[in-house]
Amino acid sequence: MGDYKPQEIEAKWQKRWEENRVFETEADPKKPKYYTLEMLPYPSGTLHMGHMRNYAIGDVVARVKRMRGFNVLHPMGWDAFGLPAENAAIKNRTHPRTWTNNNITEFQRVLRRFGFSYDWRREISTCEPEYYRWNQWFFLRMLEKGLAYKKKSRVNWCPKCCTVLANEQVVNGGFCWRHEDTRVEAREIAQWFLKTTAYADELLGDLEELEGTWPDRVIAMQRNWIGKSTGARVFFAVASEEKNSNAEAAEGPQRTQSREQPALNSKGGAPAARIEIFTTRIDTIFGASAVILAPNHPLVVGLLASGAEDPEAERKIGHYAKQGRERKLREMQVSSVKTEDIATAEKDGFFTGRYAINPFNDERVPIWVGNFVLMEYGTGAIMAVPAHDERDFEFCRKYGLPIPIVVAPEKERSNTESTEKEHTGHRDSVPKEPFTEYGISVSSGKYSGLKSEQASERMAEDAKKGGFGKKETIYRLRDWGISRQRYWGTPIPVIYCAKDGMVPVPDKDLPVLLPANPQLTGEGQSPLATDPEFVNVKCPKCGGPARRDADTMDTFVDSSWYFYRYCDPHNDQAPFDPAKAAYWFPIDQYIGGITHAILHLLYSRFWCKVMRDLGLVKHNEPIARLFTQGMVQKGGVAMSKSRGNVVGAEEMAQKYGADTGRLYTLFAAPPEKDLEWSEESIEGSWRFLNRVYRVVDKHAGSAGEVAGGEKSQDPCSKNEPGAPTRSEDPPLNTKGGAPAAASEKEKALLRKAHQTLRRVTHDFEGRWHFNSAIAQIMELVNAIYAAEPMEDGVRPEVRKRVLELVTLMLAPMTPHLAEELWEMLGHKDGLWTTRWPEFNAELAKEDEVEIPVQVNGKVRGRVTVAAGAGQNEVLEKAKADTGIAAHLNGKAVRKVVFVHDKMLNIVVG
RNA sequence: GCCCGGAUGGCGGAACUGGCAGACGCGCUAGCUUCAGGAGCUAGUGGCCUCACGGUCGUGGAGGUUCGAGUCCUCUUCCGGGCACCA
Numbered sequence: 001m002g003d004y005k006p007q008e009i010e011a012k013w014q015k016r017w018e019e020n021r022v023f024e025t026e027a028d029p030k031k032p033k034y035y036t037l038e039m040l041p042y043p044s045g046t047l048h049m050g051h052m053r054n055y056a057i058g059d060v061v062a063r064v065k066r067m068r069g070f071n072v073l074h075p076m077g078w079d080a081f082g083l084p085a086e087n088a089a090i091k092n093r094t095h096p097r098t099w100t101n102n103n104i105t106e107f108q109r110v111l112r113r114f115g116f117s118y119d120w121r122r123e124i125s126t127c128e129p130e131y132y133r134w135n136q137w138f139f140l141r142m143l144e145k146g147l148a149y150k151k152k153s154r155v156n157w158c159p160k161c162c163t164v165l166a167n168e169q170v171v172n173g174g175f176c177w178r179h180e181d182t183r184v185e186a187r188e189i190a191q192w193f194l195k196t197t198a199y200a201d202e203l204l205g206d207l208e209e210l211e212g213t214w215p216d217r218v219i220a221m222q223r224n225w226i227g228k229s230t231g232a233r234v235f236f237a238v239a240s241e242e243k244n245s246n247a248e249a250a251e252g253p254q255r256t257q258s259r260e261q262p263a264l265n266s267k268g269g270a271p272a273a274r275i276e277i278f279t280t281r282i283d284t285i286f287g288a289s290a291v292i293l294a295p296n297h298p299l300v301v302g303l304l305a306s307g308a309e310d311p312e313a314e315r316k317i318g319h320y321a322k323q324g325r326e327r328k329l330r331e332m333q334v335s336s337v338k339t340e341d342i343a344t345a346e347k348d349g350f351f352t353g354r355y356a357i358n359p360f361n362d363e364r365v366p367i368w369v370g371n372f373v374l375m376e377y378g379t380g381a382i383m384a385v386p387a388h389d390e391r392d393f394e395f396c397r398k399y400g401l402p403i404p405i406v407v408a409p410e411k412e413r414s415n416t417e418s419t420e421k422e423h424t425g426h427r428d429s430v431p432k433e434p435f436t437e438y439g440i441s442v443s444s445g446k447y448s449g450l451k452s453e454q455a456s457e458r459m460a461e462d463a464k465k466g467g468f469g470k471k472e473t474i475y476r477l478r479d480w481g482i483s484r485q486r487y488w489g490t491p492i493p494v495i496y497c498a499k500d501g502m503v504p505v506p507d508k509d510l511p512v513l514l515p516a517n518p519q520l521t522g523e524g525q526s527p528l529a530t531d532p533e534f535v536n537v538k539c540p541k542c543g544g545p546a547r548r549d550a551d552t553m554d555t556f557v558d559s560s561w562y563f564y565r566y567c568d569p570h571n572d573q574a575p576f577d578p579a580k581a582a583y584w585f586p587i588d589q590y591i592g593g594i595t596h597a598i599l600h601l602l603y604s605r606f607w608c609k610v611m612r613d614l615g616l617v618k619h620n621e622p623i624a625r626l627f628t629q630g631m632v633q634k635g636g637v638a639m640s641k642s643r644g645n646v647v648g649a650e651e652m653a654q655k656y657g658a659d660t661g662r663l664y665t666l667f668a669a670p671p672e673k674d675l676e677w678s679e680e681s682i683e684g685s686w687r688f689l690n691r692v693y694r695v696v697d698k699h700a701g702s703a704g705e706v707a708g709g710e711k712s713q714d715p716c717s718k719n720e721p722g723a724p725t726r727s728e729d730p731p732l733n734t735k736g737g738a739p740a741a742a743s744e745k746e747k748a749l750l751r752k753a754h755q756t757l758r759r760v761t762h763d764f765e766g767r768w769h770f771n772s773a774i775a776q777i778m779e780l781v782n783a784i785y786a787a788e789p790m791e792d793g794v795r796p797e798v799r800k801r802v803l804e805l806v807t808l809m810l811a812p813m814t815p816h817l818a819e820e821l822w823e824m825l826g827h828k829d830g831l832w833t834t835r836w837p838e839f840n841a842e843l844a845k846e847d848e849v850e851i852p853v854q855v856n857g858k859v860r861g862r863v864t865v866a867a868g869a870g871q872n873e874v875l876e877k878a879k880a881d882t883g884i885a886a887h888l889n890g891k892a893v894r895k896v897v898f899v900h901d902k903m904l905n906i907v908v909g
Numbered sequence: 910g911c912c913c914g915g916a917u918g919g920c921g922g923a924a925c926u927g928g929c930a931g932a933c934g935c936g937c938u939a940g941c942u943u944c945a946g947g948a949g950c951u952a953g954u955g956g957c958c959u960c961a962c963g964g965u966c967g968u969g970g971a972g973g974u975u976c977g978a979g980u981c982c983u984c985u986u987c988c989g990g991g992c993a994c995c996a
Contacts, residue, residue, distance in 0.1 A: 171991095217913045217991075224912065224992050231996080279996060292996095347994080372994040382996045390910085391994050476995060597991080667934070668921060674989095681921065684934050687948095694949090762925075772923060775933035782933090785950085852929040857977045859929055883963090897976050903928050907976050 004693035006657020010816040014115050022832045023117040025073050027567070027583040034070035035584045036061045037563055039592030039600070042079045043103035044088075047110040048646040049677060050632040050639040053665040056813075057629055057770070058591045059116045060666065063812035064764045066117070067836040073584050075566040076111065076118040078104050080127035082555045083161055083178070086488040090520050096488040100127060110650050114658040115816055122569045126558035127488070131565065133511030134575040135557050136493040138607075140504050141614055142194060143494075150502070152190040155481055158182060162523060163484045164191055166554060168225075168599045177599075191483035191551065192492060196606050200475040203605055204228055206620055214626040215672075218597045225598045227476025231280035232460045233379065234469035236291050236356035238273045238303070239364055275299060275356055275367065278378030278474060281388060282463070283455035286444040287406035288383040289396055291356045292349065292368045294375040295332040300352070303367060304329065307353020325350055332371050347372055347395040358383075359468035360459070361445060370395060378474055386434065393434040405431060407439045407452060480603065482554040487518045487527040489552030497539035497546035506540050512548070526550040559600050560607040563587060563622065578616050585617060586624040594628040601626070627768070630674040632665070639677070647677055659814035660686045666770040666813055688778060689817055692806060695784055699799050700824040743793040749783060753802045754844035756780040757837060760809050770813070777809050800825060808837050853878040854905040855887040863904075871898040878904055 017023065027033070038058040041051060062074040078100075085096040092099065104125060111118070124131055142148040156165040158176040165184060169177045176182045196203070204226045207219050275291055293300050304325050328350050349370035356367050365383075372391055373382055386396035386403040396403055438452035447455045463469030483492065491512040493505035505512055515534040518527040528534050529550035539546035561575070567584045568576040592600075601623075608622040631638040634645040652661040664685040669675040756776045763773035784790070784806070790799050804825055811818035811831055822831040846867050851874055852859045861884040863877040875896060878884050884906075891908040898904050 215914095220913045221991055227992085227995065229995065277996080281996080370994095372996090374995070377995050379996095384996090389996070391996075394994090474995085476992095594990085670922080673915095673922090676921075678921075678935075681935050688934085691949095759925090767925080769923090769925095771921090772933075775923070778933055850929085854928090854977070857975095862929075895976060897928090899928060903977085905928085905976050 004690050004817070006659055006689075006816070007654070009820045010113075010115060010653075010658050013816045013819045014112065016819070016830060017115070017117075017832065020830065020832070022830070023074065024119050024121060025071060027580050028071055029583060031071035032069070033073065033584055034062075034065040034589075035073045035587045036065065036589040037073075037075065037566075037587055037591070039590070039596065040077045040079045040559065040562060041107060042082060042084070043100060043107045044084050045103075045641040046646060047107050047649045048632075048639050048641075049649055049652060049661070049665060050646075052114065052649040052652075052661060053632050053671075053675065054591060054593070054629055055111065055114065055116050056662040056665050057627070057671050057768075058589075059662070059815075060764070060770060060812045061589055061591070062117050063815060064836065066832075067808075067811065067834070069835060072117075073122075073566065074118055075122040075124075075569075076116070076120070077122075077124035077562060077566065078107070078126065079555065079559055079562075080104065080125045081132070081489045081552075081558055083163070083486060083488070086486055086520060089488075095517075096520075097127065100488075110653075113650060113653050114662065117815070122566050124562060124565050124569050126555070126562060129511045129513055130570070130572065131562075132490040132558070134561075134565070135490040135553060136505070136510050136512055137507065137575060138561070138610075139553070139557075140493060140507065140510075142610060143504055145610075145613070147195045147198060147610060148192060149195065150190055150192050152188060154186050155189050155191060156184040157187040157189070158184050161486075163486050164189060164481060166481050166556070166599075167478055168480070168556075168602065189483075191481050192494075192549075192553075193479040193481050194606070196480045196602075197475060197477055199606055199609050200226055200228075200477050201473075202609060202620075203477070203602065204475075206605070209621055210623075210626070213624060215594075215628050218594070218601065218626060218628060221597045222602055225477060225602065228473060229278075229280050229378075229475075230473045231278060231471075232282040232456070232463060232469055233276055233278050233472045234282060234285065234359065234383070234463055235274045235276050236358060236365075236383070238275060238299075238367070239355040239357050273299060273302070275381050276379045277381045277383045278472065279383060281385065281452075281456070282459045282469075283441055283444075283447070283450075283452045284385040284388045284406055285358065285360050285383060285459065286441075286447075287385045287387050287404045288358055288363075288365055289386055289401045289404065290366050290368050290384040292370040292373050292382050292384050292395070293352075294373040294380040295329060295369055295371060296375045297369075297373075297380045299381075300329065300369055303352045303354045307351075325352065329369060332369065347391065347398055349395060349399070351399075359463070359466065366401075368399075376478070377476065387431060388434055388436055390434055390436060403431060404443065405435075406442055406444050407435060407437075408442045409435065409437070409439045410451070480554075480606070482557055483551040484554055485526040485551055487514070487520055487552065489555060490514075490557060491528065491534075492549040492551050492553060494549040495537055495539060495546045496549065497542060497544060499544055500539055500541045500546075503539055503541050503546070509540070514552075526552070528552070556599060556603050560603040561611070563590075563604075564611075564617075575616070581617055586619050586622055589625045589627065590623045591627045591629060593631065597628070627672070629671050630669065632675050632677055634677045636676070638674075652682075656682060656686050657689075657816075659817045660689055663689065663774065663814050667774045668771070670771050671768055688781070689814060691785070692781055692810070693817065693821070695781070695788075696803050696807070696821045696824055699790065699796075699803060700821075700826070742795050742798070745787055745793040746795065746798050749787050749790075749794060749802055750798060750843050751846070752780055752783045753805045754839045754841075757805055757809065757839040758841075758844055761836070761839060764812070773809075774813065777806060780806060805837060807831070808834065849901045851901070852903050853881070853884050854903065855884065856907055857905060860884050860887045867901055869901075871896065871904070874898065874904050875906070878906065 036058060038054050041047075058074070062072050066072045080100050085100045088094075088099050089096040108123075126132060139148055156167065156170050157163070158165050158179060160179045160182045161176060164187070165176060170184050171177045172180065174183050176184055204223065207222060210219060275293070277291060279285070293303075307325065332348065347370065349368050352367045352369060354367045355364040357363070358365055368384070370384075372395070373380065382392075384392040384396055384401070385406070386393040386401065387405045388407055393403070395401075441447045441450050441452065441455040444455065447458060450458065460469065460471045464471070491514055493510060493512045495503045495505060497503055515528065515531045519530050520527050528548070535547050535550060537546055537548055538544065564576045564581050564585070567580040571577060604622055608617065609620065611617050612620065632647075633639065634647065637643055637645065639646045649661065660682065664682045665675065667685055668678070668681055756779065759776050760773045763769040763776070780802075784802065787794060803821070807818050807821040807825065808831070815831075819831045822834075848864055849867050849869075850862050850864050853861045853863055853874075861878070861881050863874060863881060865874055865877060875898070879888065888906065888908055893906055894909045895907040896904070897907070
């Protein structure tokens with residue numbers, strides 16, 4: 001008799017697993033594969049129970065699949081580049097590599113302490129040249145395909161990170177994803193972009209493939225982020241200034257032409273400027289009362305310069321004379337740079353003094369500049385249809401622009417009385433609110449009377465025929481800016497030569513190594529730029545003096561394809577062997593936090609499609625199933641080092657053992673939900689494991705001597721991982737015939753065991769209700785205790801078998817204890833050689849069932865009958881029950897509803 | 910504003926396709942054991958009424974479908990998350 005000593009047991013089995021290379025895997029096309037993966041951690045600070053939960057969930061999946069006979073790939077690695085390492089290095093006067101490697105060592109030690117079943121030979125670290133050279137290789141391939149380009153543009157700058165951020169890294173409407181209290185600033189910087197937009201349509205469309213296997217909210221967030229809008233582009237010609245004074249007219253069209261920048265997409269040499277607008281509601285175009293440009297639209301400056309001094313127009317619809325407009329424009333351009341709360345800001349704008357021609361009805365509409373029109377979205381220009389759009393309504397009402405109605409509600413009814421009258425089609429009546437839904441076109445020329453959808457269709461067609469527009473789909477998604485002005489990342493493999501311009505580093509010169517000893521200042525200039533040895537190189541083309549690109553890549557590049565590297569982690573000829581990736585991919589199960597719903601998970605999908613087009617892989621999507629686990633919280637907020645509310649994983653392992661820690665995180669809440677850490681509750685898991693240990697310990701002695709116990713295993717199984725042993729139920733596994741039980745007690749216990757096995761198996765397969773699986777096992781253990789002393793009425797082989805089932809069911813969750821119990825139960829081979837047990841339906845079957853009897857839908861009693869009893873038998877028995885009979889009270893039975901083995905409802909009236 | 914989730918005892922949470930609501934655990938109460946504490950074992954534990962048998966209410970709220978609703982439908986409140994002058 002001994003006590004459960006997790007620390008001893010855990011060390012012992014971790015050693016055995018390692019000696020026997022239990023978790024090492026190779027691609028083997030003859031075996032069914034299963035690739036399960038937890039998102040790779042950023043090694044920083046301490047590994048806490050939040051991390052632990054993630055890995056515990058992943059390990060259950062890996063171990064269950066292994067027991068199910070799959071060839072399981074379950075690797076681990078480190079997202080090792082990144083800002084925190086650099087900042088910590090500056091603070092502690094060390095090197096980011098030192099800091100990172102120390103953390104990796106620490107993380108690794110704790111993960112090993114928890115006995116996660118990783119194939120450690122496949123460990124990768126993204127900060128090693130053997131890894132990041134392939135980031136550079138991919139970059140060069142994208143450069144060749146035009147998927148990487150450099151552009152000066154307005155980008156997000158985080159003053160704390162001292163670097164540019166991708167749009168995906170800007171959260172909560174303008175804050176840094178790492179510094180949620182820090183607003184990003186807009187800066188004009190030339191940087192590298194990866195053309196995610198080239199795959200926008202595919203990234204959106206393929207989400208359908210993921211429906212059902214990815215969480216709905218992740219799909220919804222990605223859809224939202226990609227933001228498809230189907231509509232049309234329409235060209236409004238800028239009207240010539242026939243009302244101008246003679247002097248201005250004399251300068252004529254040439255002046256206008258030369259001053260105005262060309263319209264977007266204007267075909268070379270097009271004489272008159274035109275404004276291209278994007279709309280999702282071309283059907284409302286007859287109601288356009290203005291064209292509004294973004295303040296930084298390229299046409300604005302030219303239009304202002306040529307805009308008429310028209311006192312009458314100024315008085316009527318504009319608020320600024322010519323000079324005022326220019327001042328106003330500067331104001332608006334400045335204020336739009338600050339990423340203020342744009343959504344709530346008041347609509348603001350001014351008339352440019354020029355007019356545009358609506359191509360559908362040749363009407364002259366004033367051209368305005370508006371603060372709510374974004375250059376970044378669509379064409380940077382809109383038509384304002386105040387009667388049918390909230391924002392246009394607000395804007396036009398403020399400036400007294402007409403609000404013509406061109407869509408009437410389909411039914412003659414609408415929400416309020418006031419709108420009812422207004423939406424009857426008089427285009428000069430003034431509505432109190434815009435009608436933004438689809439309806440019937442009115443006052444829209446030949447399109448009047450059409451439904452909105454039809455009108456849109458026809459008008460887009462006609463615009464195309466007439467050469468003044470076309471159908472168009474646009475996306476909110478923008479290209480991924482990957483340049484970072486920091487040290488600890490992958491150098492961008494590009495060289496600038498005075499003679500040859502931008503020259504890619506040839507493949508043979510990869511990797512471009514990070515300089516070993518940089519000057520780290522954290523002050524917003526890439527530290528690489530200050531290293532002459534790094535920067536000054538010979539041009540690969542002409543051999544002349546040239547400079548390297550001094551920026552590094554966003555670390556999300558590293559994590560966009562790392563899971564392919566696990567398939568072939570030491571390949572020095574290619575990022576990976578396509579044959580190996582073809583075997584393992586797609587990832588069968590990916591597990592991680594919701595935080596990466598659009599960052600990592602969108603970039604990874606993009607990368608996969610690029611690799612497919614490079615011929616490296618054949619699949620469209622890298623991740624077949626995604627699971628987003630909940631966070632571990634303490635005091636209502638997620639555990640994090642910065643909040644100071646972490647519970648260290650190692651601390652838990654020392655106090656209760658790894659198995660208790662694992663079990664608790666699996667039991668306390670379903671895996672997708674957040675879990676509030678409770679020191680009190682973990683005691684329950686600890687008690688349970690002790691309870692299991694004690695009862696196995698008690699019966700193990702006699703069980704070891706059981707004849708047939710060890711022999712019942714398949715002797716061929718030894719050293720053959722492909723054909724693991726499957727122990728069976730001696731001696732009750734007789735096929736067909738009714739098993740002979742020694743006693744009612746024995747039969748009931750075995751029945752409970754197999755019922756539990758059935759449910760636990762089910763909970764592990766897909767449903768992932770680990771918490772209720774554990775609850776089931778607890779019930780079984782309770783039943784074993786209730787059957788004590790088992791010696792009285794339960795044969796040793798049955799006792800042993802029941803305890804084996806408990807052990808096997810616990811094995812994926814508490815693997816160390818399970819191995820120990822397995823050994824105590826007399827097994828010489830490790831539990832890892834054993835397969836998941838099959839439940840025996842015959843043994844699980846109930847002889848008798850208790851059926852609740854309802855009278856008029858209310859439970860009034862229960863009757864016990866043989867399983868499978870028919871309606872009449874149950875009904876007779878129910879009527880004979882005095883309690884139930886009292887409720888029937890001699891009333892006429894109107895209806896009887898009977899569900900086999902479930903319930904009986906007698907309806908009386 | 911739009912889009913996703915949620916809401917069940919004192920607490921974490923069960924309840925597979927509509928069929929005994931509250932499994933399992935925590936906490937609490939009592940008994941056994943112990944010098945005592947702890948641990949362990951056993952029993953009890955949704956509210957209200959009742960000495961009791963039993964009754965009655967009960968899954969955020971209001972309606973509805975059904976023999977029967979935590980589960981399905983309509984409306985609604987609150988909480989969490991994402992996106993947001995997206996044309």
